[in-house]
Amino acid sequence: MRHNGRVSEAATRRDVQREHTRARLLDAAIVEFRRSGSQMADINAIVKAAGVARSTFYFHFPTREHVLLELIRRDEVQLANEFGRFLDTRHDLPAVLTKIVELVLDLESRWGSALFHDVISLYFSPTRPEREQWANHPIFVLLAAEIERSRIRGELYDDVDAYHSAAFFLLGVYALLTTAGESNGERDVALKKFVTSTLRSLQPVG
Amino acid sequence: MRHNGRVSEAATRRDVQREHTRARLLDAAIVEFRRSGSQMADINAIVKAAGVARSTFYFHFPTREHVLLELIRRDEVQLANEFGRFLDTRHDLPAVLTKIVELVLDLESRWGSALFHDVISLYFSPTRPEREQWANHPIFVLLAAEIERSRIRGELYDDVDAYHSAAFFLLGVYALLTTAGESNGERDVALKKFVTSTLRSLQPVG
Amino acid sequence: MRHNGRVSEAATRRDVQREHTRARLLDAAIVEFRRSGSQMADINAIVKAAGVARSTFYFHFPTREHVLLELIRRDEVQLANEFGRFLDTRHDLPAVLTKIVELVLDLESRWGSALFHDVISLYFSPTRPEREQWANHPIFVLLAAEIERSRIRGELYDDVDAYHSAAFFLLGVYALLTTAGESNGERDVALKKFVTSTLRSLQPVG
Amino acid sequence: MRHNGRVSEAATRRDVQREHTRARLLDAAIVEFRRSGSQMADINAIVKAAGVARSTFYFHFPTREHVLLELIRRDEVQLANEFGRFLDTRHDLPAVLTKIVELVLDLESRWGSALFHDVISLYFSPTRPEREQWANHPIFVLLAAEIERSRIRGELYDDVDAYHSAAFFLLGVYALLTTAGESNGERDVALKKFVTSTLRSLQPVG
DNA sequence: CATGAATGAGCGTTCATTCAT
DNA sequence: GATGAATGAACGCTCATTCAT
Numbered sequence: 001m002r003h004n005g006r007v008s009e010a011a012t013r014r015d016v017q018r019e020h021t022r023a024r025l026l027d028a029a030i031v032e033f034r035r036s037g038s039q040m041a042d043i044n045a046i047v048k049a050a051g052v053a054r055s056t057f058y059f060h061f062p063t064r065e066h067v068l069l070e071l072i073r074r075d076e077v078q079l080a081n082e083f084g085r086f087l088d089t090r091h092d093l094p095a096v097l098t099k100i101v102e103l104v105l106d107l108e109s110r111w112g113s114a115l116f117h118d119v120i121s122l123y124f125s126p127t128r129p130e131r132e133q134w135a136n137h138p139i140f141v142l143l144a145a146e147i148e149r150s151r152i153r154g155e156l157y158d159d160v161d162a163y164h165s166a167a168f169f170l171l172g173v174y175a176l177l178t179t180a181g182e183s184n185g186e187r188d189v190a191l192k193k194f195v196t197s198t199l200r201s202l203q204p205v206g
Numbered sequence: 207m208r209h210n211g212r213v214s215e216a217a218t219r220r221d222v223q224r225e226h227t228r229a230r231l232l233d234a235a236i237v238e239f240r241r242s243g244s245q246m247a248d249i250n251a252i253v254k255a256a257g258v259a260r261s262t263f264y265f266h267f268p269t270r271e272h273v274l275l276e277l278i279r280r281d282e283v284q285l286a287n288e289f290g291r292f293l294d295t296r297h298d299l300p301a302v303l304t305k306i307v308e309l310v311l312d313l314e315s316r317w318g319s320a321l322f323h324d325v326i327s328l329y330f331s332p333t334r335p336e337r338e339q340w341a342n343h344p345i346f347v348l349l350a351a352e353i354e355r356s357r358i359r360g361e362l363y364d365d366v367d368a369y370h371s372a373a374f375f376l377l378g379v380y381a382l383l384t385t386a387g388e389s390n391g392e393r394d395v396a397l398k399k400f401v402t403s404t405l406r407s408l409q410p411v412g
Numbered sequence: 413m414r415h416n417g418r419v420s421e422a423a424t425r426r427d428v429q430r431e432h433t434r435a436r437l438l439d440a441a442i443v444e445f446r447r448s449g450s451q452m453a454d455i456n457a458i459v460k461a462a463g464v465a466r467s468t469f470y471f472h473f474p475t476r477e478h479v480l481l482e483l484i485r486r487d488e489v490q491l492a493n494e495f496g497r498f499l500d501t502r503h504d505l506p507a508v509l510t511k512i513v514e515l516v517l518d519l520e521s522r523w524g525s526a527l528f529h530d531v532i533s534l535y536f537s538p539t540r541p542e543r544e545q546w547a548n549h550p551i552f553v554l555l556a557a558e559i560e561r562s563r564i565r566g567e568l569y570d571d572v573d574a575y576h577s578a579a580f581f582l583l584g585v586y587a588l589l590t591t592a593g594e595s596n597g598e599r600d601v602a603l604k605k606f607v608t609s610t611l612r613s614l615q616p617v618g
Numbered sequence: 619m620r621h622n623g624r625v626s627e628a629a630t631r632r633d634v635q636r637e638h639t640r641a642r643l644l645d646a647a648i649v650e651f652r653r654s655g656s657q658m659a660d661i662n663a664i665v666k667a668a669g670v671a672r673s674t675f676y677f678h679f680p681t682r683e684h685v686l687l688e689l690i691r692r693d694e695v696q697l698a699n700e701f702g703r704f705l706d707t708r709h710d711l712p713a714v715l716t717k718i719v720e721l722v723l724d725l726e727s728r729w730g731s732a733l734f735h736d737v738i739s740l741y742f743s744p745t746r747p748e749r750e751q752w753a754n755h756p757i758f759v760l761l762a763a764e765i766e767r768s769r770i771r772g773e774l775y776d777d778v779d780a781y782h783s784a785a786f787f788l789l790g791v792y793a794l795l796t797t798a799g800e801s802n803g804e805r806d807v808a809l810k811k812f813v814t815s816t817l818r819s820l821q822p823v824g
Numbered sequence: 825c826a827t828g829a830a831t832g833a834g835c836g837t838t839c840a841t842t843c844a845t
Numbered sequence: 846g847a848t849g850a851a852t853g854a855a856c857g858c859t860c861a862t863t864c865a866t
Contacts, residue, residue: 014825017825017826018825018826021825021826042859042860043860043861044859044860052826052827053826053827053828054827054828054860054861054862055826055827055828055829055862055863055864056825056826056827058861058862058863059825059826059827063861064861157406157411161399164396164399164400164403165403167396168378168382168399168400168403171378171381171382172374172377172378172381174381175377175378175380175381176377190370190373193367193370193374194370194374197370197371197374197407198407200363200406200407200408201403201404201406201407202406204411205363205410219844219845220844220845220848220849220850223844223845223850223851224849224850224851227850227851248833248834249834249835249836250833250834250835258851258852259851259852259853260852260853261837261838261839261851261852261853261854262850262851262852264836264837265850265851265852266850268836269836425865425866426827426828426829426865426866429829429830429865429866430828430829430830433829433830454854454855455855455856455857456854456855456856464830464831465830465831465832466831466832467830467831467832467833467858467859467860468829468830468831470857470858471829471830471831472829474857475857569818569823573811576808576811576812576815577815579808580790580811580812580815583790583793583794584786584789584790584793586793587789587790587792587793588789602782602785605779605782605786606782606786609782609783609786609819610819612775612818612819612820613815613816613818613819614818616823617775617822632846635846635847636846636847639846639847660838660839661839661840662838662839670847670848671847671848671849672839672840672841672848672849673841673842673843673847673848673849673850674846674847674848675840676840676841676842677846677847677848681840682840
């Protein structure tokens with residue numbers, strides 16, 4: 001009411017400032033989360049690293065989960081793009097599954113295993129937010145479609161359920177990865193066997 | 207150490223008392239843990255429910271993880287016994303896998319999904335204690351052995367790896383169960399399909 | 413740091429509020445400390461008396477020693493001022509020593525003997541903070557200077573060591589005061605004799 | 619009532635056992651107290667070192683102060699004996715005071731400065747037990763008597779109050795020793811000056 | 825928009841102490 | 846006489862959260 005035309009301008013400045021602070025917080029959060037997993041990472045460390053007040057964090061993110069979500073969103077898009085590009089090339093189902101393992105391993109090494117574990121468990125958490133459904137997971141969607149195409153081409157058992165098969169596979173890969181106790185060598189072996197095993201559950205052994 | 211033979215006898219009374227208190231705490235803990243998972247569980251609520259002093263909890267259990275371990279120990283034995291009894295009866299591999307799903311579902315409903323999740327994640331936790339290795343999981347051991355017997359009987363693909371197959375199956379079941387978002391009906395369907403899918407990965411479709 | 417000029421102005425309101433809470437805590441602390449000495453003092457009682465949350469205490473004071481230091485700081489300034497004003501008047505050495513005894517007795521009665529003891533022992537504590545050195549004690553400094561002036565005026569033995577003499581005197585006064593078992597009457601007598609005795613150690617009996 | 623003549627015998631055995639445990643506790647206590655001062659030393663450490671149960675400590679000693687008292691009692695007797703033997707030899711007052719400083723320094727090095735500090739503060743503590751009065755301190759008694767004899771021999775000012783003078787001296791020595799912050803060299807200098815200063819307060823400068 | 829003071833709940837821990845055995 | 850289970854009070858501390866400014 002006391003404001004003149006400059007208000008929208010001022011608001012814009014605020015927007016810029018807000019996004020700046022928000023980005024600082026996200027950057028600091030990913031560093032902290034990588035270090036100690038999202039459970040352990042305390043907000044103190046994040047805000048300290050971001051150079052803002054503790055309460056500023058809560059201004060931007062209602063809970064620490066919201067930070068995670070924002071981080072996930074970033075990478076999911078990238079992952080889906082990469083996987084989509086791969087699907088545009090010549091490929092068979094074994095190659096597809098292997099590619100997925102590779103992508104997920106990439107993701108894990110980018111995030112660190114502790115944080116990765118936390119992120120995955122968001123998909124399983126009883127309190128997970130609406131949009132983190134499997135049905136929305138970009139890789140899941142593409143994989144299910146690919147399996148279905150394969151089935152229609154007659155390469156798989158007739159009665160294969162593309163949706164569930166895709167879920168079993170991704171779930172399995174994630175679960176194996178969270179089995180952090182084994183050495184990387186053992187894990188790689190297990191993943192390779194898992195791909196083979198999954199293929200056998202889909203198509204007649206040729 | 208300085209005790210003579212009579213002491214251990216006399217001490218029995220105290221032992222009984224101690225075990226009683228301990229059991230009260232465990233009972234109260236499982237209730238609280240069921241409600242909110244072991245991480246979030248309020249120790250104050252537990253001791254209040256058990257009717258003992260806060261410090262008594264810490265007298266018996268150094269950390270909340272120790273409670274969890276004790277709870278697991280209890281049920282694992284029971285589970286393994288039940289599964290062992292089942293294996294003594296006439297059965298085929300599909301029945302075995304179905305039985306396992308059933309047993310795990312039982313366990314989950316007894317524990318509640320939050321606590322169940324915690325327990326499972328003990329198997330995946332980077333800091334899990336030695337004895338909570340897959341290799342020691344009673345169902346895992348029995349299942350792997352059963353798969354291997356089946357393979358030797360020529361019922362499975364020749365090159366099936368019993369150890370990994372058992373792991374994939376249990377991991378998958380657990381993972382599906384932690385996917386709490388779906389309705390129970392959907393979950394049951396998914397589990398049934400998962401059993402079928404696993405069987406196909408093990409034996410030629412007849 | 414990112415603040416502009418107006419912030420410090422605006423912050424003043426908060427500063428006032430903060431200092432108010434801080435003062436409330438200090439006031440409550442001195443009451444509790446008087447009752448039972450700073451070691452034994454119950455932080456819960458302090459915060460309850462101050463009408464703030466427990467964590468607020470720790471927000472303001474990392475340890476209980478910090479409270480003590482703040483209390484000391486308050487009174488040392490006052491004490492030094494009063495002693496300084498006295499030194500500005502006409503006086504001789506006996507009057508100076510007597511004045512010191514009087515000031516210290518005042519301090520003790522304001523603080524109570526338990527707290528007073530704690531405060532003094534800060535000067536003796538192996539972990540005492542830098543600034544609580546004798547060399548910084550305001551009365552000590554003034555007394556040593558006064559003794560030295562007296563010596564230069566030829567009123568004392570030539571070889572009197574002002575620094576040590578001042579220390580012996582203050583130490584003695586404090587030590588006598590911590591000897592709480594005797595009645596006040598006995599203590600007053602002892603203090604009077606101690607002043608006489610100290611004077612005799614400084615100047616030829618006239 | 620069911621007991622026969624063997625009771626007194628049995629009681630004797632118990633006595634032996636009790637004294638044995640008591641001695642073990644004392645030995646452990648002095649070690650622990652030396653390490654960290656009596657304030658810090660926790661009963662846990664003592665009972666652990668003594669190899670007895672926590673509650674056994676409380677069976678023998680109502681409070682930790684009672685342990686200290688028992689330890690003091692031991693050494694005071696020895697100290698008084700040694701000082702008494704010295705007084706039997708040819709000596710003058712300066713030698714007496716110097717001897718006392720020496721004895722106290724010995725005591726301090728035997729006990730460690732932290733424990734020594736605690737012990738001394740027992741003499742000043744508002745809750746100190748009856749028998750820890752200055753009036754009972756063995757050295758104090760002997761010193762006061764010696765000063766009085768000296769005064770009677772006409773070596774001191776006529777009006778010297780032996781009781782208070784002895785108190786001032788011992789108090790001063792103890793107080794200087796608790797000034798732990800200074801180097802040993804500085805402390806020795808201070809003690810020497812303190813002896814001189816005290817002598818001057820007692821006898822005309824020759 | 826961002827801040828910092830303040831909160832409240834809980835944490836894991838220490839420790840003197842009691843008491844039945 | 847000695848024990849160990851149990852207690853209760855306080856400790857210092859963390860941390861998500863609220864709120865007035």
